[in-house]
Amino acid sequence: MTGNSRFAVSLHILAYLAYRAGMSVPSAEIAASVDTNPVVIRRLLSSLVKARLVKAQKGASGGFSLASTPDNISLLDVYRAVEPQPDHGLKHFSPNHKCPVGAKIESILHAIFFKAQAGMEAELAHVTVGQVHAQLHAVCPGKK
Amino acid sequence: MTGNSRFAVSLHILAYLAYRAGMSVPSAEIAASVDTNPVVIRRLLSSLVKARLVKAQKGASGGFSLASTPDNISLLDVYRAVEPQPDHGLKHFSPNHKCPVGAKIESILHAIFFKAQAGMEAELAHVTVGQVHAQLHAVCPGKK
DNA sequence: CCTAAATGTAACAATTCTCGTTACATATCT
DNA sequence: AGATATGTAACGAGAATTGTTACATTTAGG
Numbered sequence: 001m002t003g004n005s006r007f008a009v010s011l012h013i014l015a016y017l018a019y020r021a022g023m024s025v026p027s028a029e030i031a032a033s034v035d036t037n038p039v040v041i042r043r044l045l046s047s048l049v050k051a052r053l054v055k056a057q058k059g060a061s062g063g064f065s066l067a068s069t070p071d072n073i074s075l076l077d078v079y080r081a082v083e084p085q086p087d088h089g090l091k092h093f094s095p096n097h098k099c100p101v102g103a104k105i106e107s108i109l110h111a112i113f114f115k116a117q118a119g120m121e122a123e124l125a126h127v128t129v130g131q132v133h134a135q136l137h138a139v140c141p142g143k144k
Numbered sequence: 145m146t147g148n149s150r151f152a153v154s155l156h157i158l159a160y161l162a163y164r165a166g167m168s169v170p171s172a173e174i175a176a177s178v179d180t181n182p183v184v185i186r187r188l189l190s191s192l193v194k195a196r197l198v199k200a201q202k203g204a205s206g207g208f209s210l211a212s213t214p215d216n217i218s219l220l221d222v223y224r225a226v227e228p229q230p231d232h233g234l235k236h237f238s239p240n241h242k243c244p245v246g247a248k249i250e251s252i253l254h255a256i257f258f259k260a261q262a263g264m265e266a267e268l269a270h271v272t273v274g275q276v277h278a279q280l281h282a283v284c285p286g287k288k
Numbered sequence: 289c290c291t292a293a294a295t296g297t298a299a300c301a302a303t304t305c306t307c308g309t310t311a312c313a314t315a316t317c318t
Numbered sequence: 319a320g321a322t323a324t325g326t327a328a329c330g331a332g333a334a335t336t337g338t339t340a341c342a343t344t345t346a347g348g
Contacts, residue, residue: 033243039296056296061345094179096177104279122263123259172323182323205316205318
């Protein structure tokens with residue numbers, strides 16, 4: 001795969017839970033909306049539950065629901081819950097420390113990538129699941 | 145690999161070319177600094193040449209050199225030259241359009257990812273290869 | 289209390305990406 | 319002419335992602 005789709009699918013999941021407005025929603029129903037296997041959905045939900053963004057209810061008539069108001073969940077919360085720590089290629093980057101450039105470049109790149117990452121996360125921080133939900137309704141107001 | 149290291153290695157390459165101050169540098173020498181195979185270096189340089197950031201000289205005593213002043217090359221130029229178009233997982237994301245959520249989520253996510261990407265690129269835009277080069281000298285002033 | 293429905297997770301295959309490596313054609317300086 | 323470099327194709331190993339099957343565990347509800 002080019003890039004992983006964990007973040008995109010997770011946002012779909014949370015938007016769907018917001019759409020179902022507090023109901024307990026089984027993974028199979030979400031999987032039908034995302035068009036994938038329920039296990040894929042449960043794997044992501046497992047991370048979202050650990051991050052306290054979602055509550056899980058086992059057993060018959062169980063399922064998942066948001067742990068708080070959609071407006072209280074930022075996309076940065078979601079991003080951090082499901083995306084692995086971004087390394088920007090530095091994990092497999094071991095330059096020759098005997099070279100003056102190789103000796104110093106690593107820490108310089110680290111600082112640069114940190115700032116770039118911060119710039120991206122700042123954009124995610126001020127968008128909420130509630131806003132995504134609102135955009136869904138803006139064009140498609142009729143709840144099924 | 146977790147993520148690709150094209151951008152990181154490319155910055156190392158350009159910092160090395162700046163460090164060698166206009167000399168024609170063969171890929172083998174750069175590879176020694178990065179600690180990898182010369183073909184890996186030439187592959188990346190191929191992209192950098194296409195983007196007009198670097199000049200190549202074939203034949204004996206040939207090699208590579210910066211196409212302009214280090215201060216005229218921004219990290220965003222480099223990023224765009226060597227990184228594939230980021231899709232944020234949307235390429236392999238085809239939700240069920242029969243569902244009200246699945247029908248609309250894709251374009252909403254597209255807009256969100258575009259802004260997030262722009263936030264990151266803005267940080268890269270105001271850093272130059274010249275600044276990276278300056279940081280190298282700041283701690284290690286003795287050129288070999 | 290029993291059954292149906294649901295989560296939680298392990299395991300595995302198929303696909304894709306990245307990187308290192310070898311090989312070789314081509315170009316060019318000395 | 320010969321040594322030195324680029325340019326690029328081809329291939330394999332390793333890792334990550336996703337879909338899938340399988341199964342243990344939990345729980346609501348009749």
